Amino acid sequence: MIYNYTIGHLKHPAFDNVYYCVLLAYLFCFTLEIVLPKQRQHGTITRKGFWLDIFYVLFNDIIVYSIGLFGICAVTELIFLKGLGVFGIHDLKVADITSWNPAIQILIMFLLQDFSEFIAHYLLHRFDFLWIFHKIHHAQDTLGAASTRRFHFVEMFVFKPLIYIPFAMIGYSVVDYYLFQITVQNVWGFFTHSNIKVKWGFLNYIINTPETHAWHHAKNIPRKLGVNYASILNIWDIIFGFYYVPKDKTPIIGVPDQKNMPTTFISQFFYPFKMILSGKYKSEIDAQILEPNSKKKKQ
Ligand SMILES: [Zn+2]
Numbered sequence: 598m599i600y601n602y603t604i605g606h607l608k609h610p611a612f613d614n615v616y617y618c619v620l621l622a623y624l625f626c627f628t629l630e631i632v633l634p635k636q637r638q639h640g641t642i643t644r645k646g647f648w649l650d651i652f653y654v655l656f657n658d659i660i661v662y663s664i665g666l667f668g669i670c671a672v673t674e675l676i677f678l679k680g681l682g683v684f685g686i687h688d689l690k691v692a693d694i695t696s697w698n699p700a701i702q703i704l705i706m707f708l709l710q711d712f713s714e715f716i717a718h719y720l721l722h723r724f725d726f727l728w729i730f731h732k733i734h735h736a737q738d739t740l741g742a743a744s745t746r747r748f749h750f751v752e753m754f755v756f757k758p759l760i761y762i763p764f765a766m767i768g769y770s771v772v773d774y775y776l777f778q779i780t781v782q783n784v785w786g787f788f789t790h791s792n793i794k795v796k797w798g799f800l801n802y803i804i805n806t807p808e809t810h811a812w813h814h815a816k817n818i819p820r821k822l823g824v825n826y827a828s829i830l831n832i833w834d835i836i837f838g839f840y841y842v843p844k845d846k847t848p849i850i851g852v853p854d855q856k857n858m859p860t861t862f863i864s865q866f867f868y869p870f871k872m873i874l875s876g877k878y879k880s881e882i883d884a885q886i887l888e889p890n891s892k893k894k895k896q
């Protein structure tokens with residue numbers, strides 16, 4: 598279903614077509630990076646990893662999201678139903694809000710998804726065997742709009758289907774979830790990774806901006822003390838104590854052992870599996886240096 602939808606829409610460009618909306622969102626952020634570059638020395642196109650990020654956009658947005666996500670969500674739903682069947686439950690739906698006022702539906706879906714993304718992101722940092730996959734996203738020297746899609750496909754195949762379950766519980770199909778995911782979260786990701794010289798002021802307390810997300814990518818903040826996990830609403834970080842945006846400082850982007858990280862798509866694809874099979878993913882050493890003026894947090 599999603600496959601046919603994808604191919605059909607890719608063949609017929611239109612402004613109300615989800616793939617072209619995503620493309621326009623990317624081009625908009627890309628234009629902003631050219632007009633308002635934050636770190637001029639990196640260059641919008643010449644920055645390290647730009648073309649690899651573009652490849653990840655194509656790979657993850659077209660192949661993984663369009664074809665893989667639908668299938669894996671359907672399988673996850675089936676597994677949940679089979680499991681719950683043991684207890685005599687044969688339908689995931691506990692409520693059906695699909696006939697409610699559209700504005701309220703959008704608000705509920707938005708809050709549900711954004712909070713679920715926040716929790717999933719926290720878990721990706723917290724557990725060694727998850728971090729080794731998510732580390733591919735953090736192993737970047739520079740950020741640009743397309744950096745948002747540099748992530749290992751396993752990361753998505755584990756969490757996106759789980760985030761779909763709450764959607765199924767309130768009456769939405771995989772297709773509804775998928776379109777919502779793409780038009781809201783995926784578009785926002787381009788913005789938060791943009792290399793643009795804008796101070797967002799009080800908005801940093803409300804929404805995830807390029808300023809707040811850059812600190813999430815800071816090399817010298819140990820990941821187990823990580824900060825700014827939010828996808829869109831920073832309120833989750835403020836509530837749970839992960840919000841961190843020091844004034845008048847710029848983070849150094851990357852991971853502590855950046856120089857040892859693979860730099861090609863294929864080597865990044867195999868990296869987490871190699872580390873897990875060799876048992877090295879558990880002994881990875883985090884940076885022990887916090888930002889000089891920051892308060893040391895408890896672990
Ligand atoms: Zn992260």
Ligand SMILES: [Zn+2]
Nearest residue numbers: 734745790810
């Ligand atoms: Zn990121």
